[in-house]
Amino acid sequence: MLEKTPLRTEVRSCEPGTVLLVLTGDLDYDTAAELVAAAQEVLGGGVSRLDLDLSGLDFVDSSGLAALINVYNVAREQEAGLRIVALTSYLRHLFQVTALDHIFELPA
Amino acid sequence: MTTARSAGQGTRSGGGEAPAGLHGEVRGGSHGGLRAGLCDDPPDGFQDDAARVPDEALLRAVVDACGEGVVLCDAGQVVARNAAAARMLPAARPGTAAASAGEALSDPGHPEGESREVAVAGRRLLVRRESFGTRHRAWYLRDVTAEHARTEALLAERRRTGFLLEAGRRLASSLNPRRCARAAVELACPFLADAAMVVLPPAARRQAPWLRSVPGRPVMQEGVIGPAEVAQVPGLTEALAGFPPVPSRWLDPAQVPEWLLPEGFGVAAHLLVTPLPGNGVPAGALVLARGAGGEPFDEETETLVRVFASRAGAAISAAALYQEQGETNAILTGGLLPPRLPQPAGAELAGSLRAAQQTSLVGGDFYDVCLPGGEAAGGEAGGEALLVLGDVCGKGARAAVLAGQVRQSLRALLLLERRPGRLVALLNRCLLASAVPNSFVTLVLGSLAAAAGGGVRLELVVAGHPPPLVLRADGTVEEVASRGSMLGAMREVVLEPVTVELAPAEVCLFYSDGITEAFGGPSGREMYGGARLKTALAGCAGMPASAVVERLEQLSTEWLAGRVQDDRALLAVRAKGVR
Amino acid sequence: MSVAALSPGLRAAGERYFDRIGHADEFGAVDVVLELLEAGMPAERLLLDLIAPAQRRVGELWAANDWSVAREHAATAVSERAVAAVVARVRPRPHLGRVTVACTDGEYHALPTRLLAEVLRLRGWHVDFLGASVPGPHLITHLHQTGPDAVALGCALALRLPRAHAMISACQAVGVPVLAGGAGFGGDGRFARLLGADAWAPSADAAADLLAEGGLPSFPSPAAAPAHLDDEEYTHLTRRRPLLLQTAMGALGAAFPAMASYSPAQLEATAEDLGHILDFLGAALYVDDEELFSEFVSWTAGVLRARGVPQRALGGGLRLFHGELRDFPRARRILQCGIAAADGGHSELEN
Known part of the structure; x- marks a missing residue:
């Protein structure tokens, strides 16, 4: 069995009201719930904008994408903004294939 | 005539210079007495040393006190014996021929000085012969009846333990009722009986399946019997009902119907019918028969049968439970298995689905083909066939259930809408309305129709899924230029329907990301990727659809080299040539 | 007629x-x-x-x-x-017992096994044919669900013998005897015996005869694993496969300057060929059979000759592995036989 890298989530506060979540490792079936939990905790704290740094993710599967959609939905409910501030070319390709680039705000 | 050695031996066995006429049965005289027998010609010094020679009465007492039997023979005639020998071997009377006492005193060829065991009138004797000169022989007898019985009991106990161990091992290995029942009859025959049969509880149409093992024949006999036949066997109806919960051995074997026993078995002399206790309900019955000349079932056997029956019953009922759950499971997942592919007009279809979870065959990847007018319309019906291959979020049974729902929803929606783009948009709304969280699906859906002038036309929609590949007649491979939203995530979906024409022998391949995102290869950690899949597909030019799918699956399996992580699905459409 | x-x-x-x-x-x-x-x-x-x-x-x-x-x-x-x-x-209506016919996990040469399945059906057995490359857990689930009298396991390539062994043991553990068949078990069935199969047959009709004669025990008595596996060379070789391949590719590049101009696809094909050699070496190690490996090398040499690949490449690859596998005495012995086969019977290596 291929060895997996665990998912790590790091919370950083850069400016007031904005939280940056830096993700590293694999975002997949086994770790998707961790992301949703982390995002819920952050958004529950009443921030107005959540930034996601996905450039450290090695692998994202369909469950990982589902988790990102869930984070998007939670942010919308809380009326918070959601941005993806960094991502790999592989992830950009994945967002394009699934047409999620239409809903997520991606860096240029 | 006699050597010093024999005299010495005589001394050891209580002889020496002794008066004749031991045991009162041997009359006096210098020949025929014990002393005479042992010391025909005693060496010098013995007879003169009167102080060292006990009198005859004392010698007799000594020899009689010996627990070991002693019989002395002279040229095949018994000349003397002690009290123990008289008890053990009454027939060996002095004055009679030794051989008339049977094999106890006759062992031609058996080496001198070595013990052997003989059975005499219900006793077990350990017999040893010693020669004294050419004429005299002494037989030493030891009664080992009790020892023998203890050993026998121990061995029998050991055989029963071994039998139960083997029974445990065999009965525990299978989760299949038929295999468990088979193991039970094979264990029971020949260890417990000459013929053994297990009758399982009545199933469909009140027919009770049975298995019977025939000694010396490799193939198991099997069949079913109805309630009437069950009633013919004494005690069987009761045993199948679980009552009485012990073996019934007061059954009349004469009432046994002929069909119960193997052909050529003859008459059953003893019959034992035992219920196989299960989880609350009886798991069947064990019928044991012993033929003419066989021993009756005794108390100990009955106890053993009861223990054995409880193990066999537990194994069979656990297996029956597993079987029942397996059957329920098969019914529930039947709709989730990849369908048998119909052959729509002008095209040839082939698919393969490999679930990551290898015990079941279902997972989050799926494909389906719907013919216009449903399956009843047959394979060659006109109109457009609908092809779909997709991947639902998640893994295992949970994902398989959602995949099944997607397939069902599509079949229902097809009644309302056949245009691929609109159909997929409707499916998206269904998924959003689903009560199950994370009902996300990616798929490729195509509507297939025969094109005018040969070949086929595919109207495709790609929803969040890797776009299909097309293998052209010249061996080049193209990726279908279309993309669209993943379903179940957003209210509005973006789709780009596209039409693909396939000339005869050209192939369109739908696949799931389990193929391209398979990690393996020489380093073991490289992703297979789209480029390799395209190269592999290019190598399939000229193959029928089934060969294309099999080849690609094989390459993917080899790439993974046993590291299966995700479901893998392939569906190929090949335009038929004109024959 | x-x-x-x-x-x-x-x-x-x-x-x-x-x-x-x-x-x-x-x-x-x-x-x-x-x-x-x-x-x-x-x-x-x-x-x-x-x-x-x-x-x-x-x-x-x-x-x-x-x-x-x-x-x-x-x-x-x-x-x-x-x-x-x-x-x-x-x-024909099935009137004999039930038999499950399956190809070894990873085995895609399914036709010979399919032919066996059909011959058994024609002879009156109730046959479940599970197809190509049957994963072990799937086979065992099937055995519990259907309770056949025997499993007929097909293996066309000796490469799959380690997995065939796992499947034989698993079938026996659930009390079903295994009849082994196919070229992978050796022309004389010696690997079937070594790996504890309950029976072996050289052909589909021989297999059908054997089953009809009751040539299989009703309950298997699993054999002990071959003693030579105790040295764990097979396990270590499998674990080191990626590293060995990487080293071999580097060394091969140094030895054959022409490789510098290979396309990525050509390089990958070379790595796959080397990987194939290692996998066969692994199978030969598993059954401790030098002949198996030399036969594979001779066959590969023939295939390469037919495709105009220089013969040196094969012997070179084998020598590379021989040099790398210092602490694998059995593997080295097997490789030496392979090198002799590649060189046409002459080995230039000293041990």
């Missing part, structure tokens, strides 16, 4: 059949077999004396580089259809 009278006809029909599958002519091939069937040829003979020999020729032509992989697969797919057409016409 008697069977004997058909024999010359069978030979001619065999040629016609071979020609049809060579052109991926499904209808033509099916016509050939159905005509013979209607003329009274027994279905079993059609399968074993017409289709099976034709498929063996297909394999030989691929090895000789006369046929492409695509043509080989196309011909095999047509033969599959021909088999289906024959057995669809002859369906």
Whole structure:
């Protein structure tokens, strides 16, 4: 069995009201719930904008994408903004294939 | 005539210079007495040393006190014996021929000085012969009846333990009722009986399946019997009902119907019918028969049968439970298995689905083909066939259930809408309305129709899924230029329907990301990727659809080299040539 | 028409059949077999004396580089259809026991095993054919659900023997005896015996005879694992495979400067070939059989010769592994036999 890298989530506060979540490792079936939990905790704290740094993710599967959609939905409910501030070319390709680039705000 | 050695031996066995006429049965005289027998010609010094020679009465007492039997023979005639020998071997009377006492005193060829065991009138004797000169022989007898019985009991106990161990091992290995029942009859025959049969509880149409093992024949006999036949066997109806919960051995074997026993078995002399206790309900019955000349079932056997029956019953009922759950499971997942592919007009279809979870065959990847007018319309019906291959979020049974729902929803929606783009948009709304969280699906859906002038036309929609590949007649491979939203995530979906024409022998391949995102290869950690899949597909030019799918699956399996992580699905459409 | 009278006809029909599958002519091939069937040829003979020999020729032509992989697969797919057409016409009612027929995990040469399944069906067994590359857990689930009297396990390539062993042991653990068959178990079945199979048969009809005679125990007594596996060389070789390949590719590049101009695809193909050698070495280690490896090397040399690949490359690859596997005495011994085979019987290596 291929060895997996665990998912790590790091919370950083850069400016007031904005939280940056830096993700590293694999975002997949086994770790998707961790992301949703982390995002819920952050958004529950009443921030107005959540930034996601996905450039450290090695692998994202369909469950990982589902988790990102869930984070998007939670942010919308809380009326918070959601941005993806960094991502790999592989992830950009994945967002394009699934047409999620239409809903997520991606860096240029 | 006699050597010093024999005299010495005589001394050891209580002889020496002794008066004749031991045991009162041997009359006096210098020949025929014990002393005479042992010391025909005693060496010098013995007879003169009167102080060292006990009198005859004392010698007799000594020899009689010996627990070991002693019989002395002279040229095949018994000349003397002690009290123990008289008890053990009454027939060996002095004055009679030794051989008339049977094999106890006759062992031609058996080496001198070595013990052997003989059975005499219900006793077990350990017999040893010693020669004294050419004429005299002494037989030493030891009664080992009790020892023998203890050993026998121990061995029998050991055989029963071994039998139960083997029974445990065999009965525990299978989760299949038929295999468990088979193991039970094979264990029971020949260890417990000459013929053994297990009758399982009545199933469909009140027919009770049975298995019977025939000694010396490799193939198991099997069949079913109805309630009437069950009633013919004494005690069987009761045993199948679980009552009485012990073996019934007061059954009349004469009432046994002929069909119960193997052909050529003859008459059953003893019959034992035992219920196989299960989880609350009886798991069947064990019928044991012993033929003419066989021993009756005794108390100990009955106890053993009861223990054995409880193990066999537990194994069979656990297996029956597993079987029942397996059957329920098969019914529930039947709709989730990849369908048998119909052959729509002008095209040839082939698919393969490999679930990551290898015990079941279902997972989050799926494909389906719907013919216009449903399956009843047959394979060659006109109109457009609908092809779909997709991947639902998640893994295992949970994902398989959602995949099944997607397939069902599509079949229902097809009644309302056949245009691929609109159909997929409707499916998206269904998924959003689903009560199950994370009902996300990616798929490729195509509507297939025969094109005018040969070949086929595919109207495709790609929803969040890797776009299909097309293998052209010249061996080049193209990726279908279309993309669209993943379903179940957003209210509005973006789709780009596209039409693909396939000339005869050209192939369109739908696949799931389990193929391209398979990690393996020489380093073991490289992703297979789209480029390799395209190269592999290019190598399939000229193959029928089934060969294309099999080849690609094989390459993917080899790439993974046993590291299966995700479901893998392939569906190929090949335009038929004109024959 | 008697069977004997058909024999010359069978030979001619065999040629016609071979020609049809060579052109991926499904209808033509099916016509050939159905005509013979209607003329009274027994279905079993059609399968074993017409289709099976034709498929063996297909394999030989691929090895000789006369046929492409695509043509080989196309011909095999047509033969599959021909088999289906024959057995669809002859369906005896099962009156014997139940047998599960499966290909070893990873084994995709399914036709010989499929032929066995069909022969058993024709002889009156209730057969469940699970197809190519059957994962072990799937097979065991099937055994619990259906409770067959035996499993017939097909293995065409010795490469799959370690996995075949795992499957044999798993079947026996659930109390079902295993009949092994296929070229992978060795022409004399020695690997079937070594790996504890309850029986082995050299051909489909021999397997059917053996089952009918009750040649299998009703309950298997699993054999102990071969003692040579205690040295764990196989395990370590499997674990080190990626690293060994990486090292070998580097060394090969230094030894063959021409590799510098290889495309990524060519490099990957080379790595795959080396990987294949390692996998065969692993199988030979697993069954501790030098001959298995030398035969593979000779066969590979023939395949490479037919494709115009320089012979030095094969021997070079083997020497590389021989040098790398210092702490693998058994593997080195096997490799030496392979090097001798690659060099045409002369080994220049000193141990």
